[in-house]
Amino acid sequence: MxxxxxxxxxxxxxxxxxxxxxxxxxxxxxxxxxxxxxxxxxxxxxxxxxxxxxxxxxxxxxxxxxxxxxxxxxxxxxxxxxxxxxxxxxxxxxLRHGSEQQKQQYLPQVADGRKRLQAFGVTEPTAGSETTAIRTRAERDGDTWRINGQKIWTSRALYSDLMILLARTTPADEVDNRIDGLSVFLIELRGDDGELVPGLTINPIPTMMNHSTTEVFFDDVVVPGEALVGTEGRGFRHILDGMNAERILIAAECVGDGRFFLEIASDYAKGREVFGRPIGMNQGVAFPLARAYTNLQAADLMRWKAANLFDAAQPCGAEANMAKLLASEASWEAGNAALNTHGGFGFAVEYDIERKFRETRLYQVAPINNNLVLAFVAQKCLGLPKSY
Ligand SMILES: Cc1cc2nc3c(=O)[nH]c(=O)nc-3n(C[C@H](O)[C@H](O)[C@H](O)COP(=O)(O)OP(=O)(O)OC[C@H]3O[C@@H](n4cnc5c(N)ncnc54)[C@H](O)[C@@H]3O)c2cc1C
Structure with a gap:
């Protein structure tokens, strides 16, 4: 059910x-x-x-x-x-692509927090939406892999012990299809002393919202051969199926943001009196909130549809993407309506609207830009020619 x-x-x-x-x-x-x-x-x-x-x-x-x-x-x-x-x-x-030994070794530690697996290193300065353009290289060196390159926007890397890393193991000009030749690694970011492993540098990137995101430099970082997850060269495919889960969870976060905005805005609209009556009596205040609520409910239906398909192991790429797009737009619309409802007070830090407004804005851009979602839907659902 x-x-x-x-x-x-x-x-x-x-x-x-x-x-x-x-x-x-x-x-x-x-x-x-x-x-x-x-x-x-x-x-x-x-x-x-x-x-x-x-x-x-x-x-x-x-x-x-x-x-x-x-x-x-x-x-x-x-x-x-x-x-x-x-x-x-x-x-x-x-979980889906690791060996039984990797799963036995790491998953219980991730489950109880002994090892924090918070970092997902895919994006690079010259490869955001175009993932297959990544340049970070992992090269075999005896029983080890030697990693060189740079990641950007690797969120929470400073609060993580492990990273799932996507790196190129075969140069792009040596594969027929650029989605081949990429591999996934599970790497330990810290030694037993808690310090970053040799060759690894992590710098925070200040952003408009509090996000703990970073840039990560790999300068001859050596990891063991068994850090490879799944099949060498098939890493892009390995991470793709996990992205649907990420998009569905982000959609749910946006639904939560939207609820936050609409709850406090409705309360405020009932209590704030201007010209001798609650501002919520004015349709200019009520309708934007009602429209945002309507769009949020619709986005939530798509979130549940996508989640149920995922849990039934059914294809859900289109639904996960559409849920992320609809929910990120609906939460933003709700934030905007909440800001307008509060008038000048919406800009005051103590009302928390401006903070949540900044936070929810991210999800139109990451983990995938809504333009790329539309490109996916145009191609996969409508059969239109691929645009990139
Ligand atoms: C705060 C934050 C946290 C992040 N956390 C992580 C993380 O933990 N791990 C990670 O790997 N990445 C992370 N990212 C990266 C995020 O996934 C990328 O920013 C996102 O995929 C977009 O890539 P880009 O920024 O390089 O934009 P670009 O790919 O350079 O695109 C720029 C603009 O052009 C548009 N565009 C490009 N090509 C097309 C096209 N064919 N059709 C239409 N429009 C197009 C895009 O939609 C966008 O509007 C994070 C980003 C941010 C801002």
Missing amino acids: NAGPDDFEVIRSEVRRLCDKFGNEYWRGLEPSGYPEEFVAELTAHGWLGSLIPEQYGGGGLSLAGASVIVEEISASGGNPSACHAQMYVMGTL
Whole structure:
């Protein structure tokens, strides 16, 4: 049976109870670039960040639909799941393509937080939407791999022990198809002393929202041969199937953001009196909120459709992409309506709208730009010629 918004009530209330301990003041206090260590530690301790890892590897064995409720509730509470959401889904590549030995070794440690797997290194300065243009090289050197290159926008790398890395193992001009010759690695970022491994440099990139994103330099970083995940040369395909999970979870986060905006804006519109009546009586205030609510509900339906298809192991690329696009636009619309509803107060830091407004804006751009979603839908759903 398909899951929907009325399911997972226990998860919703438990996560919400945890989030209530970390109110808006907590998140505001972390600006511009503090990391929510205590919040992440609590989520980990309660098993929420290991929820997608199967029980046999020490995780919660939850469906993606159930896991999406966790991030939705964090967002709806005013928090920002981007600080830790990757710990939930980055391991998917390892789970689906790793060897049994890799899974036994790492998944239980990721599930209980002994090893933080928060970093997903794909994007490079000259390869964002065009993933196959990446230049970071991993070359065999006896029993090891030697890695050289640069990643950018590698979020949470400074708060991670492990990274899933996509690197080129065969030069692009030596393969028939540029999606070949790329490989996935699971690499340890730190030695036993907790310091970064030799040759690795990680620099924070300040951004308009608090996101803990970084640039990562590999200068002859040596990793063991068994760091390779799956089949050499098929790494692009290996990471692709995990991206649907990421998009569905991001869609759920955006739905949570939208709920946050609409709840506080509706309360404000009922209480704020101008010209002797609540501003919510004016259709110029009420209709943008009602329209944003309508679009958010529609986006949420696509999120559940995508999540249910994913959990049934059915193809869900189009639905996952469409859910991400619709939800990122709906949350932005809700944020804009909330900002207008609050008039000047919407810009005041203490109302938290401007903070969440900045946070939710990201999802029209990352993890995939909405233009690229439209290009995908045009090609795959409408049969139009490929545009890139
Ligand atoms: C805060 C933040 C966190 C991130 N975290 C991570 C992370 O953890 N790991 C990671 O690997 N990456 C991460 N990213 C990178 C993100 O996935 C990329 O920014 C995104 O894929 C877009 O790539 P780009 O920025 O290089 O834009 P580009 O690819 O340079 O595109 C620029 C613009 O051109 C448009 N465009 C390009 N080609 C076409 C086309 N054919 N048709 C129509 N429009 C087109 C795009 O839509 C976009 O508007 C993050 C980015 C940000 C900002």
